[in-house]
Amino acid sequence: MSTNPPVAPELADLVAALDRAITGEVDASARRRSEYATDASNYRVPPQVVVFPRSTEDVLAILATARAHKSPVTSRGGGTSVAGNAVGPGIVIDFSRHLNKILEIDPVARTARVQPGVVMSDLQAAAKPHGLRFGPDPSTQARATLAGMIGNNACGPHAVAYGRTVDNTIALDVVDGTGRRYTTSTGAGALDEIPGLADLVRSRLALIRTEFGRFGRQVSGYSLEHLLPEHGTDLAKFLVGTEGTLVTILEATVKLVPIPSSPVLVALGYPDMPAAADAVPAMLAHAPLAIEGLDAKLVDVVRAHKGSDSVPELPPGAGWLLVEVGGETPEAALTSAQAIVADSGTDAARIMPPGPDATAMWQIRADGAGLAGRTATGAQAWPGWEDAAVPPERLGTYLREFEALMDSYGVSGLPYGHFGDGCIHVRVDFPMTDEAGTAQFRAFMLDAARLVASHGGSLSGEHGDGRARGELLPLMYSAEAIAAFEAVKALFDPEDLLNPGVVVRPRAVDDDLRRPHARPLPMLSGSGYSFAHDDGDFTTAVHRCVGVGKCRADLTDAGSFMCPSYLATRDEKDSTRGRARVLQEMANGTLVNGWDAPEVHDSLDLCLSCKACSSDCPAGVDMAQYKSEVLHRSYRGKVRPISHYALGWLPRWARLITSVPGVSALVNAVLGVRPIAKLVLAGGGMDTRRRMVTFADQPFSRWWRKRARDLPRAAAGGAGATRAAPGAARDTAASTTRATAAPGQAPPSGIASGSTEVLLWADSFSEHLDTTGARAMVEVLEQAGYTVRMPEASACCGLTWISTGQLDGARARLRQTMDVLGPYAEAGIPIVGIEPSCTAVLRSDLPDLFPDDPRATALAKGTYTLAELLTAPAPLGPADWAPPELSGLQVIAQPHCHQHAVMGYDADLEVLRRAGAQVSTLGTCCGLAGNFGMEKGHYDVSVAVAEQALLPALREAPEGAVYLADGYSCRTQAQQLAGVTGMQLAQLLRRP
Numbered sequence: 001m002s003t004n005p006p007v008a009p010e011l012a013d014l015v016a017a018l019d020r021a022i023t024g025e026v027d028a029s030a031r032r033r034s035e036y037a038t039d040a041s042n043y044r045v046p047p048q049v050v051v052f053p054r055s056t057e058d059v060l061a062i063l064a065t066a067r068a069h070k071s072p073v074t075s076r077g078g079g080t081s082v083a084g085n086a087v088g089p090g091i092v093i094d095f096s097r098h099l100n101k102i103l104e105i106d107p108v109a110r111t112a113r114v115q116p117g118v119v120m121s122d123l124q125a126a127a128k129p130h131g132l133r134f135g136p137d138p139s140t141q142a143r144a145t146l147a148g149m150i151g152n153n154a155c156g157p158h159a160v161a162y163g164r165t166v167d168n169t170i171a172l173d174v175v176d177g178t179g180r181r182y183t184t185s186t187g188a189g190a191l192d193e194i195p196g197l198a199d200l201v202r203s204r205l206a207l208i209r210t211e212f213g214r215f216g217r218q219v220s221g222y223s224l225e226h227l228l229p230e231h232g233t234d235l236a237k238f239l240v241g242t243e244g245t246l247v248t249i250l251e252a253t254v255k256l257v258p259i260p261s262s263p264v265l266v267a268l269g270y271p272d273m274p275a276a277a278d279a280v281p282a283m284l285a286h287a288p289l290a291i292e293g294l295d296a297k298l299v300d301v302v303r304a305h306k307g308s309d310s311v312p313e314l315p316p317g318a319g320w321l322l323v324e325v326g327g328e329t330p331e332a333a334l335t336s337a338q339a340i341v342a343d344s345g346t347d348a349a350r351i352m353p354p355g356p357d358a359t360a361m362w363q364i365r366a367d368g369a370g371l372a373g374r375t376a377t378g379a380q381a382w383p384g385w386e387d388a389a390v391p392p393e394r395l396g397t398y399l400r401e402f403e404a405l406m407d408s409y410g411v412s413g414l415p416y417g418h419f420g421d422g423c424i425h426v427r428v429d430f431p432m433t434d435e436a437g438t439a440q441f442r443a444f445m446l447d448a449a450r451l452v453a454s455h456g457g458s459l460s461g462e463h464g465d466g467r468a469r470g471e472l473l474p475l476m477y478s479a480e481a482i483a484a485f486e487a488v489k490a491l492f493d494p495e496d497l498l499n500p501g502v503v504v505r506p507r508a509v510d511d512d513l514r515r516p517h518a519r520p521l522p523m524l525s526g527s528g529y530s531f532a533h534d535d536g537d538f539t540t541a542v543h544r545c546v547g548v549g550k551c552r553a554d555l556t557d558a559g560s561f562m563c564p565s566y567l568a569t570r571d572e573k574d575s576t577r578g579r580a581r582v583l584q585e586m587a588n589g590t591l592v593n594g595w596d597a598p599e600v601h602d603s604l605d606l607c608l609s610c611k612a613c614s615s616d617c618p619a620g621v622d623m624a625q626y627k628s629e630v631l632h633r634s635y636r637g638k639v640r641p642i643s644h645y646a647l648g649w650l651p652r653w654a655r656l657i658t659s660v661p662g663v664s665a666l667v668n669a670v671l672g673v674r675p676i677a678k679l680v681l682a683g684g685g686m687d688t689r690r691r692m693v694t695f696a697d698q699p700f701s702r703w704w705r706k707r708a709r710d711l712p713r714a715a716a717g718g719a720g721a722t723r724a725a726p727g728a729a730r731d732t733a734a735s736t737t738r739a740t741a742a743p744g745q746a747p748p749s750g751i752a753s754g755s756t757e758v759l760l761w762a763d764s765f766s767e768h769l770d771t772t773g774a775r776a777m778v779e780v781l782e783q784a785g786y787t788v789r790m791p792e793a794s795a796c797c798g799l800t801w802i803s804t805g806q807l808d809g810a811r812a813r814l815r816q817t818m819d820v821l822g823p824y825a826e827a828g829i830p831i832v833g834i835e836p837s838c839t840a841v842l843r844s845d846l847p848d849l850f851p852d853d854p855r856a857t858a859l860a861k862g863t864y865t866l867a868e869l870l871t872a873p874a875p876l877g878p879a880d881w882a883p884p885e886l887s888g889l890q891v892i893a894q895p896h897c898h899q900h901a902v903m904g905y906d907a908d909l910e911v912l913r914r915a916g917a918q919v920s921t922l923g924t925c926c927g928l929a930g931n932f933g934m935e936k937g938h939y940d941v942s943v944a945v946a947e948q949a950l951l952p953a954l955r956e957a958p959e960g961a962v963y964l965a966d967g968y969s970c971r972t973q974a975q976q977l978a979g980v981t982g983m984q985l986a987q988l989l990r991r992p
Helices: 009-021 030-035 056-069 120-130 146-152 197-202 205-211 235-239 273-278 280-284 296-306 330-342 356-366 392-409 435-454 466-475 479-492 538-542 564-569 576-588 598-604 612-616 623-635 642-646 650-658 663-671 674-683 700-710 764-768 772-783 799-803 807-826 836-849 854-862 866-871 897-903 906-915 939-946 950-956 968-978 985-989
Strands: 025-027 049-052 073-076 091-094 102-106 111-114 169-176 181-183 247-255 264-270 290-295 319-325 349-352 416-418 423-425 755-761 786-789 831-833 890-893 918-921 962-964
Touching: 009 025, 009 049, 009 056, 030 049, 030 576, 030 598, 056 073, 056 091, 056 169, 056 247, 073 146, 073 247, 102 120, 111 120, 120 146, 146 247, 169 235, 197 205, 197 479, 205 479, 264 273, 264 330, 264 356, 273 280, 273 290, 273 319, 273 392, 280 290, 280 319, 280 392, 290 296, 290 356, 296 356, 319 330, 330 349, 349 356, 392 423, 392 435, 435 466, 466 479, 538 576, 538 623, 564 939, 576 598, 576 623, 598 623, 612 623, 612 897, 623 799, 623 807, 650 663, 650 764, 663 674, 700 764, 700 772, 755 772, 755 807, 764 772, 772 786, 772 866, 772 985, 799 807, 799 836, 807 831, 807 836, 807 854, 831 836, 836 854, 836 897, 866 906, 866 985, 890 906, 906 918, 906 985, 939 950, 939 968, 950 968, 962 985
Parallel strands: 049 091, 073 091, 755 786, 755 831, 890 918, 890 962
Antiparallel strands: 025 049, 102 111, 111 247, 169 181, 169 247, 264 319, 264 349, 290 319, 290 416, 416 423
C-alpha cells in the first residue's frame, strides 16, 4: 500500500516499481519524508521514499529495485543514531515496523536468532526466563534495534564485562551492494564470497596489524583486524560497525550471556571528572560489570528537570564513578564492592545494593543523551563530538585537555559515559543557528579529532562515524588505511548505493546540518504561548527534540505515560519524535509549508495532548503545548472544526444547562435517548459510538451555598461561611490563614479550633458535570482540620480551549481566574484543585501564557492537589490528620496524564500507603484524554490506548477492588468502555 503524491517522473517510476515489488508500505509523502529526514543526529537528509518491508522477500525486492533504478538505500531501525548513520537520500528502509521477530532462542547454545528490527529490550525479555541476556546494553535499548546496534557496533555500560556488539555477534545473513546474499562464516574460505577481499587483506597485513584493533573502543572506520588469520578471519565481526555501507542485514545470530546475580552498585566521589577518570585503571583490576562516569553538572540538570528526589544521595564530589560488580551470591558481590572502595583512592563512597536507588542511578545514565541536550544554563547542546574514546589509562589526561579545548572555544557540555572503556559522551552548546556557529562547529570538530588522535584514541567509541566524523577519519588513520576503506567499499558496493556519504567519500561534517536552516518562529505578542524557556521561539522549542526516541519505547511498566498513540499504532507518525520532526520541517519550510499545512495537522491528529512527553521525554518536549499553539495559529480568525465549538466550549454549554434548576435533568433525559444522542454526537463532530456526558442536577457552588445556609453559624467564619475575598473592604488581618471559633463557643461539627483556611477551587468539570468528588473534598478537608472557603465567582482554567488551540479564549478565561483566585494566592491561602488537568493548567500553562504577571506565578506556586496538601508538613499540611483505615482494600489507581506530567502522583501514593491500601498504579493514559477520544476519527485509537493498561486492569481486578481516578476523562473512559464507575481520592478518604 503506497502513499504517492505527484512527484518527478523518475521518482514516480521508482515508487511505482517499489509498489509492484513488495507487500509492505511505500510512502513518498512529504509528511513521511519529514519524519525520516533525520535521526538522533544534527543532520537532515530527506529521503525520496520510505518503505516498510513485511518480509525478507520484501527487503530483497527493495534492494533489487534500488539497484535497477540506481537509488541510494539507507537501512534504519529505531532511528537513534547520533552520528547521522540512519538518514540518507533515495530509499530509507524501516526494519522496525514489521521485521521485528525473535526467530529462535537456544538456551543450551546460548544464542538467539533475530530479524533486523528486533528491539534490544524485547530480546532481553525473551532471554530472561532462560537466565540469559544480550551483553551490550546501550541506554537506548528500549527502542534501539539489533541490526542498528550491529551497524554501529554499539556497546553500553556493560561492555566492560561483556564486550561490544561485535564480540557478541556470531553470524549474519546479508545482501551486499551487488545483490550477493550470503551467511557469514569464519576461518579459511570465509572471504571467498567477496572476490578480491582475501587478496586485499593479504596485501595489507602490516597496515591492518599496526593501525587497527589497538584498543577496545576503536570503532571508527572499518574494523579490518577481524579479517586477520590470527583473529579467525571472521567476516561477521568485520561487518559489525560498517554502518550499512557494505551490506544490508536480513538476519543475525548473536551470543547470550548469563544474567549476573545480585549486582551491587558502588558510587565513588572525586573532586572532578578527570580525577574520577584517573582512578579507572585500578577499578578494572576488579573485573567489574560496568564503570560509568557522571559529572556534577549533569546531576544538577537531572535535579532541575525531574526534582531533587530523582537523584539518590551521592557521596561528596563533583565527579563520580558508578561501578557495578556481581558475584555468585549477594555476599560475594558485597565483598567485591568493598574491595572496589578500598582501591578507589577516595573516602567518598556509597554502596547501593539492588533497589530503588541503584535503579534511579541507572535511569540517570539511560536519560543522559536527552538530559545532556541542555547545558546547566539551559542552552541547547548538540551531538557530533558525542562518543570519542581513548585508552582508559589516558582518559584523565584527555578529559583535562578536552575541557581546555571547550574553554578555548567558549562552549560547554555535560560529559558522562563509559569510563571503563575510555568512552566519553558529551553534547556541546555550539551556536548552531547561523553560519558563524556552524563554522565554529567545524573548527571545533577538527581540533577535537586531532586531540583524540594524539592520545591514540578513536573518533567514535560506539556510535559509528556517520556524517559527523567520516570527514575526520584522515586525522586518525594513515592515507594507506583510508585507501583500504575505499578498496573494501568498491568490493562490496561498487555503485556506492548503500548509505552513501558515510565512511568512504564522506560528506563534510558541516554539510546537511538541520538547525541552521530552520527559520525563527517567534511568539505572538499577547497571544499564544510565550515559550519562555526557549527564548520565545517556537522553532527553538521544537528543536528540543534531539531524536533520542524514548517516545518509541514501551516503558509503561516503569511508570512512563509516553507516547500512548505511538504504542497503539507503532507508526513513527504518531510518536512525539515523529511529530517534532514534521514541526521542524515546518520551520525549515522546504517539505512542509505553514502552520495550516496538511502534513502538520495529519501528524498532530492522534496526539492525545496528554502532556506525558513534557515530563517523560528527557529533552523536555511538550507536544501538547506545541499542538495547541499550532491549532491556535492555524485557525486564528477562521472558522474552526465543529468539535472545537462542541467540546472546546463544553464548560460554556455546561454552565448554561445547569444554571436553571431542572434543565439539566431534562437535557440528560433527552440525550439518554440513543438515536437523539447519536444525532447530537454526529452534529458536534464526535464519534457516535460514544455516549453523551451527563450534567449535574445542580452546580457544586449552589450545593455549597445551600450547605452554608444549613450549617450552624455558631463559629465566626466557620466552615461553609461565605467570606470576603482578600483585598476586599475588611480588616487586613482577615487574610490570615487561621480562623477561630467565637469566644465561648465551640467550632462547628468537624472543624478543629484554630484550623487552617484553604480555598477549594471548583473547576468546570467539578462544578457542572460531576460534583461528587468536590462534595467529598469539602468533608475531607474539614475532617483534616481546615476551614474551607470558596471563591466569590466562577473561575475556569480554559483547559478545553487550550486543548483545541483556542488560546485567545483560554487567556480570557485565565485572566478572570487570576482576578478571582489571584488575591487568595497572594495572601498565602492555599488553593486546592479538584480536577487534576485543571490544576495542571494553573501549575504549568498559566505561567507560560502569562510569564510577566505575578499573579500567574503566585497561583502556580500556591495551587495544590488534595494529596499534596494532606502530605505537606505543617502548617501547610494538617498537624494530626490520619487517613481512614483501608487495609486490605485493592485500589486500581489511574493517575491523570496531566497530573503525572506536572504535579506527579507520589503524594497520592503516600496517602494511600498511610491508609494501608494495596495499590496497583496504571502506567499510561486512559485513552480519552480530554476531548481526544470523543472526536470523530479517534475512537479506535482511544480504545487501543485504553487496552494498554486500563481495560486489562479493570477486567482482571479482584472483586471489591476500587477504580481510583481523580480525572473526569479517566472515569468517563472506564464507565463508557468497561461499565466501571470510578472513585476520586476524596471519596475514598471521606470518613462516614
